[in-house]
Amino acid sequence: MNFFESLLTHSPALIVAVPLLGAFLTPLISKINDKIRNAFVVFIVGLTGVLISMLSYDVLMNNKMHNYVFGGDSALIMPASGESFAVRIIFAVDGLNAFMIIIGAILAFVGVIYSWHFMKEHTGLDKYYTLVLLMIAGMLGMMLTGDMFNFFVFLEITSISSCALIAFYTNKGKSVLAGFKYIVISTIGALFILFAIALLYGQYNALNMAVLANSIQFNTFTDKIALVLLISGLGMKAGIVPMHMWLPDSYGQAPSSVTLILIGTTQAGLYALFRMVFTVFGRHITSPIELTIAGNNILAGTNLNSIVGIILVVLAILTMIIGVMMALKESDFKRMIAFAAVAEIGYMVLAIGAAFFTLSPSEITIEGVQVTFYSFSQAGQMAIKGGLFHIINDALDIGLLFLVAGAIYYVTKETSLNKLGGLARNMKFTTIFFIIGLLAVSGMPPMNGFASKLLIYESIYLINPILAIVAILCSILLLATFVKVLHSVFLGPKIPKFDEVKEVPASMLIGMGLIAIVIIFFGLFPNLILENIVQPAADALMNYSAYIGGSLL
Amino acid sequence: MITWESFLGSFDTGSGIWNPLVWVLSIIFILLIVYSIRRYGKTGYKEKTDQTQSFLSGNPEYEKEQMHIKASNMYWGFTESLKFVYKILDRMHTGNVSDYVLWFVIVLGCIFVLIGVI
Numbered sequence: 001m002n003f004f005e006s007l008l009t010h011s012p013a014l015i016v017a018v019p020l021l022g023a024f025l026t027p028l029i030s031k032i033n034d035k036i037r038n039a040f041v042v043f044i045v046g047l048t049g050v051l052i053s054m055l056s057y058d059v060l061m062n063n064k065m066h067n068y069v070f071g072g073d074s075a076l077i078m079p080a081s082g083e084s085f086a087v088r089i090i091f092a093v094d095g096l097n098a099f100m101i102i103i104g105a106i107l108a109f110v111g112v113i114y115s116w117h118f119m120k121e122h123t124g125l126d127k128y129y130t131l132v133l134l135m136i137a138g139m140l141g142m143m144l145t146g147d148m149f150n151f152f153v154f155l156e157i158t159s160i161s162s163c164a165l166i167a168f169y170t171n172k173g174k175s176v177l178a179g180f181k182y183i184v185i186s187t188i189g190a191l192f193i194l195f196a197i198a199l200l201y202g203q204y205n206a207l208n209m210a211v212l213a214n215s216i217q218f219n220t221f222t223d224k225i226a227l228v229l230l231i232s233g234l235g236m237k238a239g240i241v242p243m244h245m246w247l248p249d250s251y252g253q254a255p256s257s258v259t260l261i262l263i264g265t266t267q268a269g270l271y272a273l274f275r276m277v278f279t280v281f282g283r284h285i286t287s288p289i290e291l292t293i294a295g296n297n298i299l300a301g302t303n304l305n306s307i308v309g310i311i312l313v314v315l316a317i318l319t320m321i322i323g324v325m326m327a328l329k330e331s332d333f334k335r336m337i338a339f340a341a342v343a344e345i346g347y348m349v350l351a352i353g354a355a356f357f358t359l360s361p362s363e364i365t366i367e368g369v370q371v372t373f374y375s376f377s378q379a380g381q382m383a384i385k386g387g388l389f390h391i392i393n394d395a396l397d398i399g400l401l402f403l404v405a406g407a408i409y410y411v412t413k414e415t416s417l418n419k420l421g422g423l424a425r426n427m428k429f430t431t432i433f434f435i436i437g438l439l440a441v442s443g444m445p446p447m448n449g450f451a452s453k454l455l456i457y458e459s460i461y462l463i464n465p466i467l468a469i470v471a472i473l474c475s476i477l478l479l480a481t482f483v484k485v486l487h488s489v490f491l492g493p494k495i496p497k498f499d500e501v502k503e504v505p506a507s508m509l510i511g512m513g514l515i516a517i518v519i520i521f522f523g524l525f526p527n528l529i530l531e532n533i534v535q536p537a538a539d540a541l542m543n544y545s546a547y548i549g550g551s552l553l
Numbered sequence: 554m555i556t557w558e559s560f561l562g563s564f565d566t567g568s569g570i571w572n573p574l575v576w577v578l579s580i581i582f583i584l585l586i587v588y589s590i591r592r593y594g595k596t597g598y599k600e601k602t603d604q605t606q607s608f609l610s611g612n613p614e615y616e617k618e619q620m621h622i623k624a625s626n627m628y629w630g631f632t633e634s635l636k637f638v639y640k641i642l643d644r645m646h647t648g649n650v651s652d653y654v655l656w657f658v659i660v661l662g663c664i665f666v667l668i669g670v671i
Contacts, residue, residue: 030636171569180650184650184653192661225665225669229661232657232660232664235660236657236660242656242659243649243660245652248645307668307671310667325635325638328631328632331624331625417625418625422621446576446577454571458567458568459567462568480628484624487622487626488621488622488627492622493618494618495618495621523561525573526573527572528557528573530554530564532555532559
């Protein structure tokens with residue numbers, strides 16, 4: 001095995017280990033010099049990005065699953081009794097994991113580059129960068145792990161570091177309050193998730209997601225409670241309405257560079273929700289099988305798919321409408337983007353939830369046994385692809401808008417839209433980046449948001465036209481929201497107190513520019529992204545048996 | 554392996570296709586037409602005369618800073634007509650962390666009824 005192959009083999013562990021190690025080295029390197037520390041953090045995140053690129057390329061292009069078992073070759077051990085147990089922690093990387101860590105890598109890299117100048121005037125940056133690296137490690141761990149308890153550990157690492165970073169401006173009461181609210185909500189959500197994990201462990205004696213997916217019978221009350229707790233807990237982490245209220249507070253008060261990475265952690269929660277519903281409980285929700293022998297139902301499928309579908313669609317509609325209506329009314333720049341982010345989450349959940357209604361049976365008879373399989377229709381598959389594509393697009397679009405808000409705050413020390421105006425004259429690049437973000441988040445062609453929203457609208461229309469109409473209306477309101485920002489912040493006459501305002505420093509422009517380039521690239525070549533990144537992720541999501549087979553081999 | 558076809562190809566949405574490159578080329582073509590029409594426009598106006606001043610139905614022109622419409626004043630009609638909805642939304646968003654937890658418990662209860670009981 002050459003060095004490259006060895007690196008690829010160990011990359012799932014290294015992707016978490018490198019930022020984790022970097023986090024603990026950062027305070028030491030801070031003692032030398034601030035610039036060296038900043039360069040070190042950029043190097044660490046860049047190295048993590050290289051590892052993610054290698055691993056994702058291998059998973060997505062070669063269509064294979066990477067497993068990394070800690071402490072052995074296989075997650076299963078076989079004691080003398082002959083019965084096998086999955087006790088080792090495993091990182092199982094399929095198309096969906098690879099898709100998510102790409103998002104994490106982009107947000108993390110841009111976040112630390114942007115921080116270079118954005119946080120320059122603040123003290124305590126050794127702690128800031130340590131916490132940022134811890135948050136990145138936790139976020140990537142959540143996206144990679146195939147072990148339920150390990151997922152909880154990474155969730156806690158992410159929550160604690162995020163809380164400290166949200167409250168980073170300790171001189172501002174609102175920031176500290178937002179940090180407090182975040183930790184209360186995160187802890188409660190995480191405890192419910194832990195409770196669900198404990199219930200599943202007690203029932204099936206396993207923490208491995210693949211083993212659980214293979215074992216869950218869904219015939220006991222405990223299974224149902226575990227599913228309820230997981231959907232609610234992870235729904236809250238993902239910012240689904242009406243459990244979203246922590247999100248505008250946290251996104252609004254955290255430094256913009258932190259908010260960018262926070263978007264990644266929120267989407268890690270959304271990923272986990274999809275993983276639980278599609279994979280861990282997949283056998284009973286997305287792929288129920290019925291066996292009928294001589295007219296008698298031996299194994300009957302459940303109608304859980306329509307119940308989970310209803311729950312997700314109702315929550316998604318609420319998320320879109322309430323998110324966009326609150327955004328339209330808001331006059332604080334960052335809180336407005338945060339509400340828009342809530343609305344955007346609704347699109348992803350709507351697409352995935354509506355797909356559940358398209359599960360249709362196909363029957364085959366093998367030696368007198370009638371087997372009924374359920375699979376997604378073409379519209380359902382399109383909706384899932386659209387929903388997943390929108391995850392990456394939302395992260396980029398909302399991320400760019402937060403960076404623009406950060407840039408405005410950096411030069412004006414103001415986030416109130418009522419006090420801003422005429423900044424396009426002095427901040428030409430920032431204005432261009434804002435317009436790119438505005439068009440992208442509103443789903444205007446040819447930006448990336450259009451491609452994913454088009455997929456969502458068309459597929460949802462085939463499932464239920466009313467849902468598609470609501471989604472399009474919310475998108476129009478999102479456009480109206482950001483046109484309001486364009487007018488009140490960038491257009492209009494010069495405000496005398498902002499006469500001396502200049503464009504932001506290079507590192508912040510590079511950060512915004514990088515995301516803008518990716519947005520335009522995704523927008524111009526959506527087919528490339530769909531075929532090579534989104535399709536493998538959608539395949540992985542829809543085929544829970546491939547995850548089980550790939551993880552336990 | 555990434556192919557040119559996946560780079561430049563249109564994607565199928567199930568009921569239609571989308572190719573942004575065709576869209577961009579169309580926009581460039583339209584902009585060229587707009588530009589060519591614009592070239593026929595009059596350029597002979599006198600700068601810094603009444604010709605270039607805005608006409609406000611005879612009302613005096615305010616200072617430029619005062620003329621900037623603030624964000625809170627935008628979409629007034631929309632928010633005013635949906636006041637009853639915003640009242641409910643404002644009551645939801647109290648900013649009190651206990652209420653955040655309460656909403657979580659409500660959702661948990663509803664999902665429990667749907668999955669656990671029904």
